[in-house]
Amino acid sequence: xxxxxxxxxxxxxxxxxxxxxxxxxxxxxxxxxxxxxxxxxxxxxxxxxxxxxxxxxxxxxxxxxxxxxxxxxxxxxxxxxxxxxxxxxxxxxxxxxxxxxxxxxxxxxxxxxxxxxxxxxxxxxxxxxxxxxxxxxxxxxxxxxxxxxxxxxxxxxxxxxxxxxxxxxxxxxxxxxxxxxxxxxxxxxxxxxxxxxxxxxxxxxxxxxxxxxxxxxxxxxxxxxxxxxxxxxxxxxxxxxxxxxxxxxxxxxxxxxxxxxxxxxxxxxxxxxxxxxxxxxxxxxxxxxxxxxxxxxxxxxxxxxxxxxxxxxxxxxxxxxxxxxxxxxxxxxxxxxxxxxxxxxxxxxxxxxxxxxxxx
Amino acid sequence: xxxxxxxxxxxxxxxxxxxxxxxxxxxxxxxxxxxxxxxxxxxxxxxxxxxxxxxxxxxxxxxxxxxxxxxxxxxxxxxxxxxxxxxxxxxxxxxxxxxxxxxxxxxxxxxxxxxxxxxxxxxxxxxxxxxxxxxxxxxxxxxxxxxxxxxxxxxxxxxxxxxxxxxxxxxxxxxxxxxxxxxxxxxxxxxxxxxxxxxxxxxxxxxxxxxxxxxxxxxxxxxxxxxxxxxxxxxxxxxxxxxxxxxxxxxxxxxxxxxxxxxxxxxxxxxxxxxxxxxxxxxxxxxxxxxxxxxxxxxxxxxxxxxxxxxxxxxxxxxxxxxxxxxxxxxxxxxxxxxxxxxxxxxxxxxxxxxxxxxx
DNA sequence: CTGAAAGCGCTTACAG
DNA sequence: CTGAAAGCGCTTACAG
Numbered sequence: 001x002x003x004x005x006x007x008x009x010x011x012x013x014x015x016x017x018x019x020x021x022x023x024x025x026x027x028x029x030x031x032x033x034x035x036x037x038x039x040x041x042x043x044x045x046x047x048x049x050x051x052x053x054x055x056x057x058x059x060x061x062x063x064x065x066x067x068x069x070x071x072x073x074x075x076x077x078x079x080x081x082x083x084x085x086x087x088x089x090x091x092x093x094x095x096x097x098x099x100x101x102x103x104x105x106x107x108x109x110x111x112x113x114x115x116x117x118x119x120x121x122x123x124x125x126x127x128x129x130x131x132x133x134x135x136x137x138x139x140x141x142x143x144x145x146x147x148x149x150x151x152x153x154x155x156x157x158x159x160x161x162x163x164x165x166x167x168x169x170x171x172x173x174x175x176x177x178x179x180x181x182x183x184x185x186x187x188x189x190x191x192x193x194x195x196x197x198x199x200x201x202x203x204x205x206x207x208x209x210x211x212x213x214x215x216x217x218x219x220x221x222x223x224x225x226x227x228x229x230x231x232x233x234x235x236x237x238x239x240x241x242x243x244x245x246x247x248x249x250x251x252x253x254x255x256x257x258x259x260x261x262x263x264x265x266x267x268x269x270x271x272x273x274x275x276x277x278x279x280x281x282x283x284x285x286x287x288x289x290x291x292x293x294x295x296x297x298x299x300x301x302x303x304x305x306x307x308x309x310x311x312x313x314x315x316x317x318x319x320x321x322x323x324x325x326x327x328x329x330x331x332x333x334x335x336x337x338x339x340x341x342x343x344x345x346x347x348x349x350x351x352x353x354x355x356x357x358x359x360x
Numbered sequence: 361x362x363x364x365x366x367x368x369x370x371x372x373x374x375x376x377x378x379x380x381x382x383x384x385x386x387x388x389x390x391x392x393x394x395x396x397x398x399x400x401x402x403x404x405x406x407x408x409x410x411x412x413x414x415x416x417x418x419x420x421x422x423x424x425x426x427x428x429x430x431x432x433x434x435x436x437x438x439x440x441x442x443x444x445x446x447x448x449x450x451x452x453x454x455x456x457x458x459x460x461x462x463x464x465x466x467x468x469x470x471x472x473x474x475x476x477x478x479x480x481x482x483x484x485x486x487x488x489x490x491x492x493x494x495x496x497x498x499x500x501x502x503x504x505x506x507x508x509x510x511x512x513x514x515x516x517x518x519x520x521x522x523x524x525x526x527x528x529x530x531x532x533x534x535x536x537x538x539x540x541x542x543x544x545x546x547x548x549x550x551x552x553x554x555x556x557x558x559x560x561x562x563x564x565x566x567x568x569x570x571x572x573x574x575x576x577x578x579x580x581x582x583x584x585x586x587x588x589x590x591x592x593x594x595x596x597x598x599x600x601x602x603x604x605x606x607x608x609x610x611x612x613x614x615x616x617x618x619x620x621x622x623x624x625x626x627x628x629x630x631x632x633x634x635x636x637x638x639x640x641x642x643x644x645x646x647x648x649x650x651x652x653x654x655x656x657x658x659x660x661x662x663x664x665x666x667x668x669x670x671x672x673x674x675x676x677x678x679x680x681x682x683x684x685x686x687x688x689x690x691x692x693x694x695x696x697x698x699x700x701x702x703x704x705x706x707x708x709x710x711x712x713x714x715x716x717x718x719x720x
Numbered sequence: 721c722t723g724a725a726a727g728c729g730c731t732t733a734c735a736g
Numbered sequence: 737c738t739g740a741a742a743g744c745g746c747t748t749a750c751a752g
Contacts, residue, residue: 025745025746026746026747027745027746037747040746041747042747042748069745070745070746071746073744073745074747076744076745077746077747077748078746078747079747
């Protein structure tokens with residue numbers, strides 16, 4: 001790896017010798033329009049304060065010179081950057097991609113550009129990204145989940161940068177949050193399976209370390225089962241990576257047993273895992289809902305398109321992004337002093353992968 | 361919608377009265393460390409030019425004050441922003457998400473932050489995003505495909521912002537590009553099907569408007585067929601949205617005919633379409649490779665996990681992102697004067713969805 | 721409605 | 737190796 005400082009220096013020197021960026025500047029627009037720099041600035045930022053004739057002349061000059069205002073100068077003078085930030089675990093999951101897409105469209109509408117950071121589920125990496133964004137002067141920040149170093153939230157607070165936690169919503173959270181209740185969602189899934197007569201449950205989940213959402217899901221599942229005096233036995237709980245492979249492998253493990261030892265209902269931590277389980281089922285000649293019932297979480301695009309259609313909880317991630325952006329903008333605009341929390345409801349989608357209990 | 365200028369003003373006034381950002385500044389670090397501001401700056405940016413003792417004192421002071429340098433000040437003084445930009449059509453497609461992920465990791469390693477813009481396949485939107493990024497002073501830009509308004513490339517050139525076109529690589533392109541040859545890839549697919557004995561081809565494709573990649577794919581398919589004096593008849597070419605639904609619908613259209621009128625090989629514009637076709641096949645009781653052969657393009661994560669495994673071309677999008685970032689960084693660093701193009705090879709993955717011709 | 725001028729928070733050529 | 741000071745390109749309180 002090269003030394004970034006050296007390369008930095010070199011190119012900076014190459015480019016200029018105290019000569020500026022070489023780009024067209026506001027002064028040149030002012031000169032061409034025959035007005036002061038203040039007027040040019042106003043013509044763009046507070047047009048109602050400039051007479052129409054002057055405004056037209058300024059716009060004409062700006063167009064003629066193809067002027068693009070320098071955001072750094074603007075940010076320094078106004079202490080406003082018009083930049084927002086978003087931190088997600090990974091872009092490889094469509095649920096986070098949809099959140100970003102919702103957020104970006106709202107921010108763009110309001111003249112904000114979005115910085116995107118991916119933590120890859122590593123809290124240290126998330127903190128680093130937030131610091132980089134703070135240096136860049138983000139005016140607001142959205143971050144998935146609340147499982148982050150206290151230092152991260154402290155940094156945000158001490159710089160008075162408004163933030164929201166997205167995806168999960170939890171009563172009693174110290175953070176403004178825009179999302180749904182992971183625990184309640186999994187209670188609903190389990191109740192659905194219980195109402196179908198299932199009593200023998202297995203679960204395939206991603207690890208709960210550094211992931212408040214998974215923790216809440218497991219808790220929700222367990223509490224709903226406990227109400228019926230049921231539980232997932234240790235041997236019926238598979239914890240591993242959130243991949244189709246792990247879903248498939250776990251399914252084989254659970255179902256390669258005498259029929260009376262198999263679970264009749266399998267609760268998966270998300271759709272991806274459930275889809276893997278279903279592919280293993282097809283290979284084993286087992287099919288839902290005859291031989292077992294299975295549920296996912298997320299309602300991925302393919303979950304309702306692949307056979308058998310998967311029973312799952314749908315979460316409107318695009319909407320989460322939209323709400324998060326709006327909530328942050330209302331703080332930036334001074335309409336409210338801190339972001340309001342919003343609880344969205346996850347929606348149970350009953351499809352053919354779950355059905356009435358077929359055997360004792 | 362509110363007036364952005366009004367809100368801007370209001371909050372700016374609220375926040376300060378010519379008082380600055382309220383954040384800790386470099387001067388304060390200098391004062392605490394008992395050195396000049398120049399020395400603080402050097403301690404961070406050119407540490408080798410500062411004696412160790414002084415450097416330690418500066419770092420200590422910076423830590424004590426929890427100083428984060430203001431990027432706007434830095435950018436203005438150095439005319440360097442350490443920001444790069446990337447424009448993709450949409451985050452909803454994992455192939456572009458992977459590109460971004462590769463790019464981001466390389467840029468982050470070199471101290472660059474990434475602006476992300478999505479054009480949603482709308483050239484006007486892409487241009488707007490590029491302009492916003494130029495205002496923000498991006499030092500380099502990567503953009504998917506070359507189907508963009510000339511104005512976009514002109515803006516980049518006139519501001520001397522290095523750029524690369526990603527995903528497609530085309531001999532004779534006026535732009536530095538990092539990607540693969542879409543035409544060659546589809547010639548290879550067709551040759552594979554020809555070698556299996558297929559002569560009766562159908563195709564299901566996304567629209568080629570504003571999409572150089574799709575155009576190249578169709579051309580590649582046609583030229584490979586033409587070499588064997590074959591062609592896709594008008595009634596065997598379906599053009600529509602890049603969705604599983606359209607793939608399914610087109611498949612039904614093509615295969616709901618007397619057996620001797622059906623195509624034996626179906627070339628799809630991408631995996632998504634092919635996956636939709638396969639799901640329709642399952643519903644119709646048809647299966648590959650016995651009743652037909654089918655190919656995709658992209659090698660999506662699920663394509664090798666769903667039954668039947670799909671024959672497709674694998675493109676390493678992560679690698680495209682990595683190469684794009686490296687290519688741009690070498691221009692920024694002054695190692696080369698313009699980005700070098702890189703042609704990557706798409707790789708044919710023969711799986712069970714294609715097989716020898718079963719009938720005449 | 722418009723302008724002159726100070727100032728935002730850094731970096732860097734220059735001098736020592 | 738270190739410092740004094742100019743300057744990067746804008747915005748904005750103040751004055752008119």
